[in-house]
Amino acid sequence: MRTFVYLIFCITCLTGCSILEPMFTPEDVKPWQKGILAKKQMSLKGDPIDEYVDEHIYFSKEGSTGGKGVGGGGCGCN
Amino acid sequence: MAVTKTLKQQLTLAAGALLGHQAADAAESTDASLYNSWTVDVGYLYYSEPDKITVDTYMAMISGNLSDKDTVSLGLVFDTLTGSTPTGALPDSSVAVTGVSGGGAGTVGGGGATSSFDDTRLAVDASWGHEWQRLVRSDVSAYVSVEGDYTAIGGGLGIEKDTEDRAYTFTAAIGGSVDKVSQSNEQTPAPLSELSDAIYYGKGDKNTYDVLFGLSKIINRRTAAMVNITHSRSLGYHTDPYKVISVADADDAEFTTLFEKRPDERERYVLYSKIVHEIPGGDDHLDFSYRYHTDSWDVNSHTVEMGYSFDVRIRHLFKPFGRIYYQQAANFYQRTIVSDDGVLDNLPEYASSDPRLADMLSVTAGLKYQYKTSATGSIDFRLAYIHRQYGSAVVGDDGTLFLTVDLGKGFD
Structure with a gap:
């Protein structure tokens, strides 16, 4: 059992490193190299409907809010 | 010739x-x-807490380019809310909170722990973006939200500046809102007064001011990241006019109930960061964000969100996502006001038993499925479950299910 857990741990670390290494490798990106960054999934603002729904729900049910923009929450949600 | x-x-x-x-x-x-590149989204949200609230939300958003330097977006939201909401009183309380929108003293689940209500909300928002110079843009936004017991009007102004190589974008924004708060009868109860006293005032006003500084960075051709720091200050009526708190002994034997009272000022600082990345060798995308929130009420919280999207046979996109949120209780939060004899001669300056201000751990797990109907159109389904666990509250742990359906279409 311990060997299995150790194996899973090692695989997780290797997978994590294989994702993190290319994620943080800095690169000088030319304008013609921004095709990937222009994809919808790469938007730092996220999907507008998803963002609105999440903000609305969590604002209504939790004690803290904000961080993504300015202007308040806009409801007295119960 | x-x-x-x-x-x-x-x-x-x-x-x-x-x-x-x-x-x-x-x-x-x-x-x-x-x-003339326009995008239209029409969405529906179904939100349900068993034995409590049910919300149906209809959303429409349209955004597009007016010129090569101007973009606009408009949003319209209509909510209907029905069910019951926690009053803040002990589960066996006999309190009957009246004045709730379209509802009243009705209870669900027994006692005065909840009161029924029925409300609608209409919200409209608009924004205009303009490119003043090659690397400088502005964004102006405004919104109005109206419901039976709450009106909010707000807006913001933001400036974005890119560096010459467009690797960095700096953002500065200011915002503000004016809220009017009351029970549905346009009254607010006297804070920390007994319900039987029936002392009421007019509507409460709350003004909020926000300042945001942000930085986004293109790390490489597959990764972008951002960080925002926000300061927010609100002044005025922060109390929830429907919430009450039980005065009870150590064994929860209730003597009476009082309307809650919160400070009339709140100052927040929020740090928000996000990173998006495309996994090399495929079309899988990863996003991760972290938010730290702290305020003058000591509601300190940590929020981690993550999502991983992948395509299946080009037209189908799946995105599992998750969120973990932990908050520390507000410094005036109390489950009850403990008293040996029920005599109200030593009340705290502020007191609230609203579970939203309690110690809380909230975990969300969900899945988004997108079917691409055309090169510029899609239909999205997003289903998630939220589990909330409270440290010490008059309500037990609860769960929420929500589903969104979104039809999106781009027009060129």
């Missing part, structure tokens, strides 16, 4: 004129498509 040359010249001129005209048409057509 001279005639032939003239004819050739005329044919050349005619061909040139024709080609030139076609080129001009093509350029005009390209410009028109560039300046």
